[in-house]
Every structure is written in C-alpha cells, then in structure tokens.
Amino acid sequence: MISVSGLSKRYGYRLVLRDLDLRVGRGEIVALLGPNGAGKSTLLRILATLSHPTFGQVEIAGLSLPIHAASARGLLGYLGHQPLLYEDLTAEQNLHFFARLYLIPRARKRVDELLDLVGLESRRTEQARAFSRGMQQRLGIARAILHKPKILLLDEPHSGLDKSGAEMMDKLLRETAKKGNTILFATHDQHRALALAKRIEVLAGGSLVSLGRKLSVAQLSAQYDRAQRANG
Amino acid sequence: MVNYFSALFSILRKDLAVEWRSRQLLTAMLVFSVLIILIFNFALELDARLRAEVSAGVLWATFAFAGTLGLNRSMAIEKEHSSLDGLLLAPVDRSAIYFGKTTANTVFILVVELFTLPIYAVLYNVNLFTPGFLIVIILGSWAYSAIGTLLAAMAAQARNRELLLPVLLFPVLIPVLVAAVRASTGILDGLEMVYIWPSLNIIIAYGLIMPVLGYMFFDLIVKD
CATH class of the missing domain: 3.40.50.300 (P-loop containing nucleotide triphosphate hydrolases)
Structure with a gap:
C-alpha cells in the first residue's frame, strides 16, 4: 500500500x-x-x-x-500534530464540512457514528474552541477516518x-x-x-x-x- | 467536475459559517470602513461639488484598506491551527480552494460595501445606488478578491504575513483601483459609456486573468 x-x-x-x-x-x-x-x-x-x-x-x-x-x-487519512479543525465551528459542523469535501454519502449518519465512537456525541454542538486538547484530538481522529x-x-x-x-x-x-x-x-x-x-x-x-x-x-x-x- | 464545484461551495459555506460564528472579520472590516469614511469626511473639508468629485476615490481607498484586513484574516484562520492542511488533504484539485476562498472574500467585501455605501451616500450627499455604479462595485470587488486571495495565500507562507500582504497587494492592485475609480467617477458624473469602457475593460481583464493565475499556481503557492 x-x-x-x-x-x-x-x-x-x-x-x-x-x-x-x-x-x-x-x-x-x-x-x-x-x-x-x-x-x-x-x-x-x-x-x-x-x-x-x-x-x-x-x-x-x-x-x-x-x-x-x-x-x-x-x-489517505492523516492526523498531524494539529487536529486540522476550525475552532469557530462546532464538532458536528467541522465533520459535516469535511464530509462535503470528501463527497461522503449519508454524511449525517457517518458523522453521528463517529461522534459516538470518539465520545463527543454529547458535545456535538459545542465549538471546537471550547474543547480541551484531548477532545480536539478525538475530533481530529474522527476527521481523519471520516471517509474510511x-x-x-x-x-x-x-x-x-x-x-x-x-x-x-x-x-x-x-x-x-x-x-x-x-x-x-x-x-x-x-x-x-x-x-x-x-x-x-x-x-x-x-x-x-x-x-x-x-x-x-x-x-x-x-x-x-x-x-x-x-x-x- | 461535480466534485470541484462541491468543494468550492463547501469552502465558501464553511467560511461563511466560521464568520457567522466568530463575527470577527466583518466587524473589523465594517468598523474600519466607517472610520475611514468619517476621517475623510472631516479631514477633507470640501464643498458639495468637490465632495462629489472625490467620492469614488474615497470609496475605493476605503474598500481597499478594509479589504486587506479581511484578506489577512481569511488566510489567518487557515494557518492558525494548520487548518489549511485539512483542505489540502481533500481529494480535489487545489485550485477549488482558491476559488472557494476568493468567492467568500468577495461576499465579505460586498457585505461591507452594502453597509458602507448608504452611510457614505448620506455623509457626502451622493446618489450611489445606480445600476452602473453597482456593477462597477461588483466587478471591482471580484477583481480585488481574485488578486488579494492569491497574494494572501503567498503571504500566509511567511512569518510576517500581516505586514507582507499590503506590500505585495497594493502595487499589483494599483491598475484595478485606478480603473475602478475612473469608471465609478465616470458613472457618477453621467459620462457616456464610451468613456467608461476602457476602465471597465481593465477591471474585467484583471477579474479574468487573476483567477486563471490562481487556477494555475495556487497548488505551487500552498505547497510545503
């Protein structure tokens, strides 16, 4: 590969x-x-x-x-030192934006699935700015694997x-x-x-x-x- | 092709959403524009006739300075947390990023103009809401954003990007600004189109050439 x-x-x-x-x-x-x-x-x-x-x-x-x-x-899915997110957007807005860039079908379902996987389901409507370093990393992981x-x-x-x-x-x-x-x-x-x-x-x-x-x-x-x- | 336009509109939508949430860029641009107009208003103690004559110059100087704030901020949000890398990782032609950002910057400038023009019209007692004048504003704003986004992407690679952008931008912008001022003045003075077309053509040429350059070179500009 x-x-x-x-x-x-x-x-x-x-x-x-x-x-x-x-x-x-x-x-x-x-x-x-x-x-x-x-x-x-x-x-x-x-x-x-x-x-x-x-x-x-x-x-x-x-x-x-x-x-x-x-x-x-x-x-490719890539996670660098930075989670590559927009701090002014919420967790779900960030993932939906990248889902659109990658033309992911049934994006809503995939975003829900990933927020659940990384443990951010209850914080989905909060801006990434309000997240701790660890939570931003979790969201960064979700972004990196969004398109499988x-x-x-x-x-x-x-x-x-x-x-x-x-x-x-x-x-x-x-x-x-x-x-x-x-x-x-x-x-x-x-x-x-x-x-x-x-x-x-x-x-x-x-x-x-x-x-x-x-x-x-x-x-x-x-x-x-x-x-x-x-x-x- | 569908992927290309989908990426372009996604980036536009994202920039609008970021601005809707933060309200940093538009607020700064609007306050700055109004301040410049007020400063000109009090600094140039002109009679009514002279005020009408300098209107286009004052307006375009205001938009150019306020636009620089917007351009700087527009690329800064991409560089602050390496968010640009997230865009560069997407499986689309990277010029879609340039066009998405250019379109977003045009929208921001147009919003600022939408608020600034009535204030200016009242203070300077000029009717700015004529179709011809608004067309020059739209064309000039697109050309400005097309140039500015490309140069902002270049400047964003440097450590002193806030300082570098105006130094890079204004020399390239001069022909468009001069043409925009001439076309706007011509329209406000009610000149025949035959006198206005040469200036309009310069704006249109810049508005076409710069996106072509962006399409060709944006990938090289943002590469590590």
Whole structure:
C-alpha cells in the first residue's frame, strides 16, 4: 500500500530524510519511532501529499506521487500534530464540512457514528474552541477516518488523550488494520508501539532501521539507542 | 467536475459559517470602513461639488484598506491551527480552494460595501445606488478578491504575513483601483459609456486573468 524508495528531503542545507526505503503492506500496522527532529513528521507529511520529496519515489496504493496526488488523497487519512479543525465551528459542523469535501454519502449518519465512537456525541454542538486538547484530538481522529481511508498516517495519535481516549484509539487502530487497511503511526511510546505494531521502524539521522516485533521493551529500547547512535 | 464545484461551495459555506460564528472579520472590516469614511469626511473639508468629485476615490481607498484586513484574516484562520492542511488533504484539485476562498472574500467585501455605501451616500450627499455604479462595485470587488486571495495565500507562507500582504497587494492592485475609480467617477458624473469602457475593460481583464493565475499556481503557492 505504501512504497517509498530513495526518498530524501532537504530543508535548506539540512538533509532531514536520507535515501529512505519503506514498504508497508495491506493490513499492516507499522510504528515509527525516533527522537525529536528525526523527520518522522516530515515523512508522514510527504506520504500525505502535504510536502514534496527532494528526491525519490513515493507510491500510495500504486499511485505515484505527486502525479496522482489528488487520487491518492482520497485513500489517505492523516492526523498531524494539529487536529486540522476550525475552532469557530462546532464538532458536528467541522465533520459535516469535511464530509462535503470528501463527497461522503449519508454524511449525517457517518458523522453521528463517529461522534459516538470518539465520545463527543454529547458535545456535538459545542465549538471546537471550547474543547480541551484531548477532545480536539478525538475530533481530529474522527476527521481523519471520516471517509474510511485505506491508509492511515498518524503523527503521535495518542498525544493529549486520556486513558479512555488512548484505549479507544488502540481499539480503532486494531479494528482498522483487521479490515485490511494500512496504518503507519509515529510515536514516542515504545510500549504502545510494541503492543500495536507488526513492525517497528526507527528513524534516526534521516535513515530508517527496521526492528522486529517480538522484542521486550528493554530490547527495543537498546536497539533504539543503537540505531540512534549508528545514524548519528 | 461535480466534485470541484462541491468543494468550492463547501469552502465558501464553511467560511461563511466560521464568520457567522466568530463575527470577527466583518466587524473589523465594517468598523474600519466607517472610520475611514468619517476621517475623510472631516479631514477633507470640501464643498458639495468637490465632495462629489472625490467620492469614488474615497470609496475605493476605503474598500481597499478594509479589504486587506479581511484578506489577512481569511488566510489567518487557515494557518492558525494548520487548518489549511485539512483542505489540502481533500481529494480535489487545489485550485477549488482558491476559488472557494476568493468567492467568500468577495461576499465579505460586498457585505461591507452594502453597509458602507448608504452611510457614505448620506455623509457626502451622493446618489450611489445606480445600476452602473453597482456593477462597477461588483466587478471591482471580484477583481480585488481574485488578486488579494492569491497574494494572501503567498503571504500566509511567511512569518510576517500581516505586514507582507499590503506590500505585495497594493502595487499589483494599483491598475484595478485606478480603473475602478475612473469608471465609478465616470458613472457618477453621467459620462457616456464610451468613456467608461476602457476602465471597465481593465477591471474585467484583471477579474479574468487573476483567477486563471490562481487556477494555475495556487497548488505551487500552498505547497510545503
């Protein structure tokens, strides 16, 4: 579903991503670990068609970017550091707006379903401005999965969520993958990465190091540190 | 194509809903317009004949300055919480975003004009409600928004966007403003259309060329 080869991204003189290769198959959950500034968000933004690579090829479900970016966007769900909402609109107005952009049939039913799923049913008519960080994150999740995307790209999806929110997110990720959808998520939480992902990729110094899944937290932590040192 | 127009109208509807909820943009534009008109009214102590002669100039200067506030705010709401990314993720041609924002900005300017024109007409004792004058106002407002939205999207990429927009906007806007003032003055003075058409043509040309540029380059302007 996601295929990246020879991907590099440069900001000015700084090479953020260096000759990356990555494949994520159908129904796979892959966790992306890495220190702050490693380029996890940059990689996710490139895959989400929000940024362009300096070099390299990116394919989303066989659609080459940036040529087929508009078609690929219909298959992608993305949640970044910000929930990408309009604070002056209510929770339901936000979702209805994006439902119209994505031409979602029976949008009202879908919006009701999602507000219920993320636990915002009773707050649907409140402006997003009045929401806490965690509630905005919940609404952001609803926005990202509104059009039932085949590929989910999530940048620290658990950030700001309380215990029940984090559990809802874990359940959602597992169910989404079970339906054959692909998930790539960036996180700093090694426990969660081990619990959810089939594969763990560590991004350090602009390069990826692939780690297995059957690791203990201590082993993962040691390999993570090793990958970080090796890639500078 | 259906998807394109659906996205365009969704963005227009969203901008109107955001403004209906916040009432920030229109309030600021309206208050600012009325203040400028009052300042001109007291600063230019003109007799009735001279007042009529400067009417179009004062009006278009007012709309241009007030419009800058609106343009800045219109892109600021997209940048504040990276909401623009939400639009850019939609599976539609990104120029639909430009046309949606341009249409919304035109509506906002027209609403401001709707409230400002009667105040101006009373203060300056000029009849502004003639079909010809209103057509110039509508065409000029569209051309202004088409230019302004494109440049506001450019300025929004910069850290000092509020400062940058007027610097980018006014040099490009001068031909349209001059043409709009001339066409409006001609209509208010009751000149024959043969004298007004050259100015109208400039406004129409800008109103057509700028959207074409927006269609071609908006994607490049907003890309990371």
